Amino acid sequence: MRVHFHGAAGEVTGSMHLVEAAGKRVLLDCGMIQGGSANEARNFDPFPFDPASIDALVVSHAHIDHIGRIPRLVWQGFRGPVFIQRAGADLMPIMLLDAASLAENDADRENRRRRAGEPEAMPLFTRDDVHDVLALLQPIAYDARTQILPGVEIAFRDAGHILGSSIVELWADDRKLVFSGDLGPRGTPILRDPVQVREADLVLMESTYGDRNHRDRIDTIHEFGELLEQAWNGRGKVLIPAFAVGRSQELLYWFARYWDEWKLSRWRIFLDSPMAAKVVSVYDRHQRLFDAEAQKVWKDHPTPFNLPNLHITASTEESIAINRIENGAIVIAGSGMANGGRILHHFRHNIDRRDTHVVFVGYQAEGTLGRRLVDGAKWVRIHGHDHRVGARIHTIGGLSAHTDQRGLIEWYEGFEGKPPLVLVHGEDRAREALAGELGERDGIDVRLARPGMVVEV
Template identity: 85%
Template sequence: MRVHFHGAAGEVTGSMHLVEAAGRRILLDCGMIQGGREAEARNFEPFPFDPSSIDALVLSHAHIDHIGRVPRLVWQGFRGPIYVQQAGAELLPVMLLDAASLAESDADRENRKRRQGEPEAMPLFTREDVHAVLDLVRPLPYGARTSIAPGVEIALRDAGHILGSSIVELWADGRKLVYSGDLGPPGTPILRDPEPVREADLVLMESTYGDRNHRDRLDTIHEFGDLLEQAWEARGKVLIPAFAVGRSQELLYWFARHWDEWRLSRWRIFLDSPMAAKVVAIYDRHQALFDEDARAVWKGRPDPFRLPNLHITESTDQSMAINRIENGAIVIAGSGMANGGRILHHFRHGIDRRSTHVVFVGYQSEGTLGRRLVDGAKWVRIHGHDHRVNARIHTVGGLSAHTDQRGLIAWYEGFEGRPPLVLVHGEDRAREALAGELGERGPADVRLARPGMVVDV
């Protein structure tokens, strides 16, 4: 068995790892590279392998940084099956069609600005490309050991990151590879904890927060409540960049759980996303995957997805109308790193106001607008115009959907015999810190993935 590392190898986004075993080629994830314009231009580059040579694709979950180049893979010749957990299979078209719509809109906007004779801007993929992907999807339940090619078997385990997120176990050539995908923190609302895995000959593990530990979640929730109170007293508006899958549902969970304590009935709450209603319906259909605490909250009132003052805005006109509200509104909108989507329109209308509170509740990659705001930028460019940042910027790190250094170490130490480990999906600072901590705890063969690196199992 041989593993080639082609993405999320020294950075957080663009997950893509190629496994050669039993005479077959299996691709683990095919994600979009996210960040600034230069980083995202790399998504248009040719794949470092022939897409038609791939026998099967296994997706760990439906976040765009793990699935966002799948339409290009198919467009360039891949015709094999695509395996993903059942709930993830339902989220897949929602995420990809939304990304295609944004890509088409961005290309149209760019072409309107170009002079005659300049080359036409093209979207990374179109909605038509997405439909070609969906014909290849093969949903799998958690725990079922399945043959995906002659001599190659996989099983998916719950990763606790978003609905349908998976740890991938892969057997071939008498060896076993385990790929963590993205691991959620223990105790994450709604979702179950990541499943432990005991045996492996090689482990590929994410390391997004390999250099830090999250604040206690309850402390974070108290901080969030205090923040909302400050915003109300300042007659302000709260803007929350959040991914439509995972973080948005968790926020609604906390709103329901602290409905009376945070006096949320006085606010207007907007989930401003074309895909939100579809995602909420998918979560509703898969309550069997929720943890016990979430099932108890769902039995109570109010229902997190049906708060009496919750408005799920799907149309552009509905979204634009929110900008006429100057105070008393909580707006959850994508994207989570503020590098696209409807949150940018809300920033354009509110980032220069001192009464606006911007709350970041997830990781912000290098090169994204979210990272620049978190790092204290005084001016930002949005849709070609410069805006003064007068809004109050908050980072609420304890709500991360990724586990922290403690959680990563605990999950790895669940393996017997400390198998060889390759760290992926993390910046070098985080990976080096995690490798150092693991080395202090006992002998460990820990490597940091680099683009083009090859590891034999």
């Protein structure tokens, strides 16, 4: 068995790893590269392999940095099956169709500004390309060991990151590879804890937060409540960049759980996302995957997705109308890294106001607007115009969908026999810190994935 590392190898986004075994070629994830225009332009680069030579694609979960280049893979010749957990299969069309719509709109906007002689802008993929992908989907339930190709078997285990997120176990050539996908923290609301896998000959593990530990969740919730009280007393507005899958649902969960303590009935709450209603519907259909506490919360009133003052805004007109509200509004809008989507329009109208509170609840990749704001930028460029940052910027790290350094170490230490470990899906600072911590434990072979690196087991 040989593993070739082609994406999320020294960065957080663009997950893509190629496994050669049993005479077959299996691709693990095919994600979009995110983080500024220069990085995103790399999504148009040719694949470092012939897409037609790939026999099967196995997807860990439906976040766009794990699925966003699949339409191009198919467009360039891939015709094999695409395996993903069942709830992930329900989320994938929502995510890809939204990304296609954004790409088409961006290309149209650029072409309207195009000068004579300049090349025509093309979207990364179109909605028609997405439909070609969906025809290849083969959903698999958790914990069902399945032969996907002659001599190759896989099983999905719950990774606790988003609905349908999976740890991938792959058996071939009398060897077993375990790919963590993205691991959620233990105790995450709604989702079950990540499954502990015991046996492996090689482990590929994410390392997004390999250099830090999250705040205790109780402290985080207390901080969030204080922030909302401060914003209300200052007659302000709260803007929360959040991905439509994962953080948005968790935020609504906490709003329902602390409805009385946070006095949320006085606020107007907006989930401003064209995808939101569809994603909420998928969550409702897969309640059997929720943890026991979430099952209990769903039986109480108000339920997270049915708060009495929650407005799910689908149309552009509804979204625009939110910016007429001067105060008393909580707006959750995509994208989570503020590198696109409706949150930019809310920033454009509110980022200069001192009574605006911007709350980041997830990882901000290098090169994104979110990262610049978190790092203290005084001026930012939005839709071609410069804006002074007057808003108060908050980072609530305890709500991350990724486990922290402690959680990563504990998950790896659950394996028997200290199998070789390759760290993926992390910036070098985080991976080096995690490798250093693990290196202090005798006998652990830890490597940092690099583009083009090959590991044989």
